[in-house]
Amino acid sequence: MEINIEEIKKVAKLAKFDITEQEAELYTKQLSAVLDWVNQLKNVDTSSVKYKLEVAPARQREDTPVLSPCAKDVTAAFNEREDNFLKVKKVL
Amino acid sequence: MKTAFQTAEDIKSGKTTAVETVKESLAKIKELNPKINAFLEVFEEEALARAAEIDKKPNKGLLAGVPIALKDNILFKGHTASCASKMLSNYKAVYNATVTERLLAQDAIIIGRTNMDEFAMGSSNENSAFGPVRNPLDLERVPGGSSGGSTAAVASGMVCAALGSDTGGSIRQPAAFCGITGIKPTYGRVSRYGLVAFASSADQIGPLTRDVRDSKLILSIISGEDDRDSTSADKPAFANADIDAKKLTVGIPAEFLEGLNPQILNAINSAKKVLQDKGVVFKPVSLPNAKYASPCYYILTSSEASSNLARFDGLRYGTKDSSAKDLEETYCKNRANFGPEVKRRIMLGTFSLGSAHAEDYYLKAQAVREVIREDFIKTFKDVDVILTPTTPNTAFKIGEKINDIISLYLSDLYTAPANIAGVPALSVPFGKDDKNLPIGIQFYGNYFEENKLYALAKLLEA
8 A cells, every 4th residue: 555755744744843844754654565465464364363452361450559669760860850740841 | 501301301311410511601700701791690609509409308399400591571579670761770679480499399490581672672682781692503693672681581592591681573583593492381370470561461571492202391390370360371281291193183274484584484384285195184374363463462552551651660670860859750751761662662552552543553453463363263173383484584683683674573474473463373493594504394283282282293293
């Protein structure tokens, strides 16, 4: 399947990273080739398949509140912070 | 370096000390790492201090004083875990992975963190933000990936053993390229707590070792249920016991031999002969849909990666761009620091999950996954173990495939089915090609039957 450069730019935007015009051209070519290759999946008859999106039974543990032992260590490593909070650029 | 088992025995019997062993390992790293680039960081002083403590302990653990390397996506408290990415270049783990905790509890010495393909995406180790790893057997060639650093460290004798992670073949393929033993355990066998997630439904940690005995020993230590990983299986740790391989039946699926490199085909045939001579019975089997595992893998794991890697916004760790005017722009500038392969996969995943394409790609791949899983379940009713090649080719040259994405993706052709089905698979070195490069033979087993893989691999080793 062909994917065009506009779609590639849209996907990069959704994935939230900047790409240059050059990168967009390269990824268009490469991802078109990858999609061509994965299209062979269409040859598999899956009409009778029942599947779940969950692959393993999830373990459950008792819901008991505990203090995170490492919250301070986590925030201490941030590039920019104020008290125990992450500092970011304005959202709006 | 000796094997992990022998090293621990020698230290416990007083034949050598943990300090001497660590010094030997550090000397080897100093000598070889500048050429091989297997280690991103070595914890020299800390390792020596810990060795001295272990030497003083009266009751030593199963891995007493054994130098072990961790892939750079496995957390070791207080140490950097960068996934060989600029995005996490300065991230320090604030807790231990379950596997790290379990190794330390047996007195292992974590000697350093090893290079890898960025976020475990790749099969040549050329995708590291910190330079490629070289194959210790031929420096012009790749060690395989993504656990290339861990594998090269073991194969070159810098450490006794290492841990890697395997999402589509990232333990077994490098093990085959470097001539050592690597296993991807059953999904859920080993806790993923503290493993940086790439594709959560397929990721599994496993040992890279010099022989089968070490692989069993280390799997028995790191496996077992863990409340901190919701996908950890409700099973006890792998029991390190021998079973009689002669009672096992093995199948070689014809589909895996079609168009196979003749030298690897030869190795498969000789392996079959060795096993038959020792009494193992072979039966014909078929896995008609296994060839779809590789494209299925790329859709599913890229989709999961696009979600798992969404958390890396560059605000907390990594290089930060302060020129952006708002939060949205900050994300886009910071995330441009992902390497090209990671970007490709995030884009493939984002595309496959998009509402316009999910039916044709993500959901179709999920259905194909079920078909492949059913193939395995059916086949394991007829045979105990499936024998296949590990890789389509032996180690290729650095740069040889870097521009041929599909050819690189096909490195996973024979390994991805195990991750797609969730079954265990092991690669053991068996024979060499005309360039003197090692060939890997792979055994697939039924869920939680790693012991059968080990029993057969042991026969090829002898």
